[in-house]
Amino acid sequence: MRFLRLATILLLVLFSRPLMAIAQSPLEEQQYQRALYLFRTGDYLSSSELSKGLLNTPLKERDKDKALLLLRLSDLKMQVREDYLNFTGQSPSLDIYLQSILLDTLYKMREYEEVMPLGKLLNSGASRYFEGMGLLQLNNLEEATVALSKVSAGDRFYPYAMISLAQIEVMKQDLKAAEGYLKGLLSSPSIKGDGLTERARILLGQVLFERGLFPEAVKEFSRVSLDSPLYGEAAIGQAWSLMRRGDYKRVIPTLKLIKSYPPYDAVEREAMMILGYCFLKLGRVEEAREHYQQLLDNINLTEGRLEEMIDDSSIRQRYTSILLEGASSLTGEEQYYLSVIKSDPTISDISREYEALATLKTAFFKKERESAEKEAYLGNKISGLEERLRKIEEGTDRSKRILLAIKGKEGQRFSIEGFDMNDITYFATNTFSYWEWTLGRKVDDETKRLVILIMRYWIESGRPECRNPLYICHILSFFNPMWKMEEKPEEIRDIIWIIERISNDLMNIRKGEKTHFESMLPGAREKVSEIISRDKENIKKLGEIREKLRKSIQETGKGSEESLASLEMRINERLLKNRYELTDFKASITTWLDAANNTELAKEGTK
Amino acid sequence: MKILIALAGVIIFFNSIALAEVPPPGRRDSARHLIIQLNNNYNFLNKELKKLEEDIKVFPRTTLHLSAVNKAVNSDIKLLSIEAQDNDRLIESHIYSALENEALAAGGRQQLYQGEVREGSHVLKVTYYWTEEDGPPQKGETYITFSMSKGMTYSIELSLTEKEDNVVLDSSQFEFINR
Secondary structure (H helix, E strand, O other): OHHHHHHHHHHHHHHOOOOOOOOOOHHHHHHHHHHHHHHHOOOHHHHHHHHHHHHOOOOOHHHHHHHHHHHHHHHHHHHHHHHHHHHHHHOOOHHHHHHHHHHHHHHHOOOHHHHHHHHHHHOOHHHHHHHHHHHHHOOOHHHHHHHHHOOOOOOOOHHHHHHHHHHHHHHOOOHHHHHHHHHHHHOOHHHOOOOHHHHHHHHHHHHHHHOOOHHHHHHHHHOOOOOOOOHHHHHHHHHHHHHHOOOHHHHHHHHHOOOOOOOOOHHHHHHHHHHHHHHHHOOOHHHHHHHHHHHHHHHHHHHHHHHHHHHOHHHHHHHHHHHHHOOOOOOHHHHHHHHHHHOOHHHHHHHHHHHHHHHHHHHHHHHHHHHHHHHHHHHHHHHHHHHHHHHHHHHHHHHHHHHHHHHHHHOOOOOOOOOOOHHHHHHHHHHHHHHHHHHOOOOOHHHHHHHHHHHHHHHHOOOOOOOOOOOOHHHHHHHOOOOOOOOOHHHHHHHHHHHHHHHHHHHHHHHOOOOHHHHHHHHHHHHHHHHHHHHHHHHHHHHHHHHHHHHHHHHHHHHHHHHHHHHHHHHHHHHHHHHHHHHHHHHHHHHHHHHHHHHHHHHHHHO | OHHHHHHHHHHHHHHHHHHHOOOOOOHHHHHHHHHHHHHHHHHHHHHHHHHHHHHHHOOOOOEEEEEEEEOOOOOOEEEEEEEEEEOOEEEEEEEOOHHHHHHHHOOOOEEEEEEEOOOEEEEEEEEEEEEEOOOOOEEEEEEEEEEEOOOEEEEEEEEEEEEOOEEEEEEEEEEEEOO
16 A cells, blocks of 8 residues: 555656656657656557666666656556456456356347347356347247346346346237236345336336236336436326326326426326316316326427527537537537437447447558558568669679779789799798698689689789788788788688688680679679569558458448438437427317316306 | 777778779789689679578568657647558558547657568558647648668657647657668
8 A cells, every 4th residue: 555655656756757758768768758648648568668668778777767757557456457357356257257248249239130149159147138138139939038038136137137027928929927026126136226117116016007006106206216317107007007007196296296398208298287177177177288288388388499409400410420420518408309309219320330330440540550650661672672682783783894904914914933932932831731721621722813812912012011920910901901800710700701702703705604603693682683573562562451451441431421410410300309398288278278268268258 | 808809800891892893003012902802792692692581581571659648738639540551551540539648748668660561662541630738630641751671670750749820740760770
């Protein structure tokens, strides 16, 4: 705990100072900043890896501490996450959780045919439940009952399964069996404290109402708390049950507790109508008249606002954006109309379709980018290899020209004939013996000729500083007059290789054969052109893939636009429908208001 | 120490070769010049063939890195989005969340893009939106020109900075050798 507190303080101190450079090199500084960004955005694994990598670079002690702290904090965060996962180990395992998500997604996508076999295969409470629901959606009531009955009492899907079984019995007109399932569920410990209780109570109330058991129905409906979002539905059930018993008086306080706001949803409208009706039934005509008049005024106001929303495309766009992207805050009116809009299942379907298309478009774009990068890499590779081969070809040509020039001099200037060999015989003899001993083989005459020639230049240029004539410092100083290093066997091998190469190539030129590098060229050329033609073929294929991906991006983009347009249109239709419903409601209210007015007039007439 | 000596030797060696490229007068010096030139050329060919062999196995990457930082002193200045186009091709777009802005404000660096690009001249067009204290989004555009060499990593840092009563997305460029 103390460590956590300390770590938090250190974190605050460390990360509240913007861009405190880790001041090593741009690469290390950037790596630290990247690790910090990843840590702050919750990617602890990557920040841990980057910090670890940073510690392997030669950092100053102070900077090492910062990187180490970031590493420890990243690891600590990961550990906390791991601990949390271990802590919830007693809950259904991760696999079951993922299974539930998968099945739920398939079910919501109405892929019932997919849900059922998968449900059988997975053999868990969740899989049985979704299998049963899939069968229910396909109207296979018998098999749905079998699958749902297999959900065990301890499973978290048990209450859902029981409610679904009750619904099946209602569909089969076996109300008593439905009542049995619901009563069994409500007395089961698995449902206690669960939001499902109220749903089950309302369902049970409806079953009891249908069976004509009105007092029991009232009792069940009245158990739904006033704070519950389902109170309206329960109150309506209670009202109907009371009315069937002729108890209009008790209906009024129950319905008055429903919080209703214009333009009123279906439950609210029904409640408002029943309330007015009860006033009239009880002879409280003035209250009924006032109630209807108030409703009419509210409806007139709401009608105007709805007209405005239907005509103004920016308002529709706002709702579209809230639906697709969410919003940080919503006004009361927005919350209300959003629930009206969301109540249309087609709108949810279109939203999901839009999201799926957006995901696809991103995936296509990513693939297109990957292909473009591969294409760029292959393009760079082709031109790079061509360039490299061109340089080698040019170098080989240059070498050939030099060799020919040397050959041209051979007869006259390059000859050692007439030169006093005594001066260099001593050095040459010792040098060749040493070379042959180092190489373990004979040095050919052509090479000896060239070495003697080089020695001649060396002696003539007056460079007697080579103290050890057995070695090759005279040769090395030929190539580099400033050479001061002591000779080593590998250097000797290198220089012999060059001299032998030159002498071999001179010999080849004389014979009219290819030089060393000329003979290597065809192999290199063949290898390179093989790779280039393969890469060119790959570029062509990538081009075709990119073209297809671009088309897919266009199509998904077009699909997204169409989804967006149809979503806006559907929202408009939903608002229009709401407007028509309001008009119908208004017509009913007007009728009842007229009835109330007439009753009042009749009353006054009687007086 | 040995490396220093070798380096000095190589410099002197190449200097002497460079000098030798202009043939000095006299026939012996001219022949010597040819042999030295040939040696130089053989060394070059050996290196190029070795590089070719390496390139055939794994050709070095030519990579562009784009990263974003927030250097604005005013902590209310936030990035809303960035869109980067390389030679008119969209390479990346990103919309910043509140959490990402916090990470940038704390000195973090976001790796916006990392990928292979063709060698040669490039014009990077960066379109960005920023805001101050939940005010209306402000649009900005910046053009960055650079030239990519094969086997190089080119790193461009985009930093949101306050400049003369304005907020701009400044750019700094770094170049690294891949091989």
